[in-house]
Amino acid sequence: MRAKVKQLKVEIKEVKKVKNDIFLLNFQSSYVARAAQPGNFLHLKLKSTILRRPLSIHRIKNNLIYMLFKVRGRGTRVLAKKKKNDQLDVIGPLGNGFKVKNGENSILVAGGIGVAPLLFLAQKLVKSPTFNVKRPTSKNIILMGARDRKEIVCEKEFKNLGFQVNISTEDGSKGEKGFVTDLLKKRLRTLDLGLRTNVYVCGPKDMFYQISKIVKNYENVNTQLSFEQFMGCGVGVCCACVIPAKAGYKKVCQDGPVFALEKIY
Amino acid sequence: MNLAVNIGKLKLKNPIICASGTFGFGDELKGLADFSSIGAVVSKTITVDPKEGNLPPRIYETDCGVINSIGLANPGVDSFIKEKLPALGKLQTKHIISLGGFSEKEYKQLIKKLDKQKEVDAFELNLSCPNLGKKKLISQSQKLTYNLIKNLRKLTKKPLIAKVTPEVTDIIEIAKAVSDAGADAVSMVNTYFSLAIDIETKKSYLGNISGGYSGPAIKPMSLYKVWQAANSIDIPVIGGGGITNYKDAIEFFLAGSTAVSLGTINLAYPNAAESILAEIKKYMKKNKMKNLGNLRRSFNG
Numbered sequence: 001m002r003a004k005v006k007q008l009k010v011e012i013k014e015v016k017k018v019k020n021d022i023f024l025l026n027f028q029s030s031y032v033a034r035a036a037q038p039g040n041f042l043h044l045k046l047k048s049t050i051l052r053r054p055l056s057i058h059r060i061k062n063n064l065i066y067m068l069f070k071v072r073g074r075g076t077r078v079l080a081k082k083k084k085n086d087q088l089d090v091i092g093p094l095g096n097g098f099k100v101k102n103g104e105n106s107i108l109v110a111g112g113i114g115v116a117p118l119l120f121l122a123q124k125l126v127k128s129p130t131f132n133v134k135r136p137t138s139k140n141i142i143l144m145g146a147r148d149r150k151e152i153v154c155e156k157e158f159k160n161l162g163f164q165v166n167i168s169t170e171d172g173s174k175g176e177k178g179f180v181t182d183l184l185k186k187r188l189r190t191l192d193l194g195l196r197t198n199v200y201v202c203g204p205k206d207m208f209y210q211i212s213k214i215v216k217n218y219e220n221v222n223t224q225l226s227f228e229q230f231m232g233c234g235v236g237v238c239c240a241c242v243i244p245a246k247a248g249y250k251k252v253c254q255d256g257p258v259f260a261l262e263k264i265y
Numbered sequence: 266m267n268l269a270v271n272i273g274k275l276k277l278k279n280p281i282i283c284a285s286g287t288f289g290f291g292d293e294l295k296g297l298a299d300f301s302s303i304g305a306v307v308s309k310t311i312t313v314d315p316k317e318g319n320l321p322p323r324i325y326e327t328d329c330g331v332i333n334s335i336g337l338a339n340p341g342v343d344s345f346i347k348e349k350l351p352a353l354g355k356l357q358t359k360h361i362i363s364l365g366g367f368s369e370k371e372y373k374q375l376i377k378k379l380d381k382q383k384e385v386d387a388f389e390l391n392l393s394c395p396n397l398g399k400k401k402l403i404s405q406s407q408k409l410t411y412n413l414i415k416n417l418r419k420l421t422k423k424p425l426i427a428k429v430t431p432e433v434t435d436i437i438e439i440a441k442a443v444s445d446a447g448a449d450a451v452s453m454v455n456t457y458f459s460l461a462i463d464i465e466t467k468k469s470y471l472g473n474i475s476g477g478y479s480g481p482a483i484k485p486m487s488l489y490k491v492w493q494a495a496n497s498i499d500i501p502v503i504g505g506g507g508i509t510n511y512k513d514a515i516e517f518f519l520a521g522s523t524a525v526s527l528g529t530i531n532l533a534y535p536n537a538a539e540s541i542l543a544e545i546k547k548y549m550k551k552n553k554m555k556n557l558g559n560l561r562r563s564f565n566g
Contacts, residue, residue, distance in 0.1 A: 004296060005296055005297065006296075006297075007297055007535070007536070045533055045534070049326065050326055050329075050330070050331055050480050050481065051324075051331060051532055052532075052533055074326075091297070091535075229321060229322060230321075230322045230323070230324050230325055230326075230470075232323075232324045232331075232333065232532045233287070233531070233535070235294065235297065235535065236289070236293055237287070237288060237289035237293050237294060237309070238286060238287060238335065238532055239309070239323070239338040240321075240322075240324035240335060241321075241323070241324070242318065242321050242323065242338075243321060244321070248317055249321070249338070
């Protein structure tokens with residue numbers, strides 16, 4: 001069942017630079033910590049923007065809510081300059097997140113800053129009752145792709161949760177040279193696909209199309225994609241943030257942001 | 266202090282109206298907004314047939330405003346009546362249903378289907394959607410506006426409001442056409458035509474290329490149009506366009522609005538009506554105003 005959506009005033013505990021133009025912000029909220037599911041997002045109001053900005057939940061620890069973001073436009077630029085004790089107006093948790101599925105292989109696929117919601121997902125996956133009932137051949141992997149090494153973050157966090165980390169960069173400055181979709185193609189070839197395999201993806205839209213072509217060849221693979229789109233209200237009333245799905249336009253804020261791949265491609 | 270206002274026979278407990286397209290079709294926002302502090306909610310525009318809406322992306326924020334091109338996405342009137350309307354009766358506010366037709370016949374069909382529904386308190390005729398790719402909007406023509414309202418007026422006793430575009434050379438002649446044709450109020454303004462281009466991709470930020478502009482940027486222009494219209498007709502003007510706080514709302518009353526309309530601000534703050542209303546009350550108290558008429562007549566030019 002979907003959690004009740006609330007409008008909350010929260011106080012920032014910390015904003016820190018992780019690497020280059022990637023920042024990590026956290027604030028305390030026992031409500032969000034209790035109610036949020038992986039893949040949910042929060043809608044943040046900043047004084048200097050007109051509309052809210054949707055950001056996914058990166059990690060939850062001891063009632064601290066972490067959001068990882070890359071500076072891309074006005075909203076994220078302002079957010080990166082926030083300081084401890086600054087107030088944030090937050091609506092959330094919003095949207096339909098990742099469904100933590102029973103499965104024996106879990107593959108997380110991150111394109112660039114798309115890694116953000118996948119750490120929270122990994123946290124939930126390792127706590128799910130089926131996670132430890134594994135076959136000897138089952139794998140938990142995160143595939144991280146980016147333009148260059150400066151965009152690769154959170155390796156250690158995933159390793160600490162017991163995930164194998166495979167990296168690709170377009171310029172070859174870290175991991176394999178190429179795209180994360182190449183990594184996926186390779187990994188699927190070597191996995192024991194007699195086991196049920198869940199693929200959880202967040203990243204740019206072009207990557208989703210490539211992934212849809214790859215996973216189509218495997219029957220036992222279930223894939224979920226987390227989308228982004230320019231958003232208005234975030235709560236389903238303005239019908240702005242749609243994406244084309246097989247059954248017509250769907251709202252990213254309310255029907256998504258996470259969609260089963262077969263609903264889209 | 267009396268904050269009640271009349272729009273024709275429609276009695277509102279307060280003059281704050283949530284504009285079409287920013288508050289859903291029904292009770293979607295009941296967890297985040299206090300409907301009892303909203304005078305009326307205008308539904309997202311309903312059309313005869315379901316509409317998927319325009320190619321995404323559909324919204325883009327510029328420095329001082331928001332461009333949107335939703336394209337009247339809605340489930341169609343039959344589904345609206347079945348799925349959305351029943352929930353409206355339970356909310357402590359009035360419901361104005363926004364109607365969008367692609368011909369006079371369609372507007373007539375919509376009124377016929379909705380006129381007998383008890384949850385419908387009034388109709389707002391959307392004569393000004395900027396995102397339908399047609400060359401001219403109904404409310405850009407004095408004659409089309411007058412004829413359509415005149416013919417629809419015969420079909421319903423419920424209050425009729427005409428929502429018009431600010432994109433005209435002479436807003437006074439349009440306001441007069443609305444009034445002369447027998448509408449109960451004119452609601453203004455709908456959004457301004459606009460465009461934003463990504464200089465890297467050299468493409469518009471919106472799938473439909475152009476869109477309707479709203480938000481703080483349009484407020485002074487909207488205020489001017491409202492002031493012009495309010496001074497030339499006797500029926501109420503529901504004024505708005507870029508209201509983000511109580512000061513903006515007060516300006517619209519001073520310019521002659523009977524009620525004010527909140528739009529884009531609802532997207533960021535679903536409970537904007539509540540806080541703006543509270544601040545208006547404080548302002549009126551401080552200025553020793555007993556009703557909105559006092560406020561409306563206090564513009565010193």
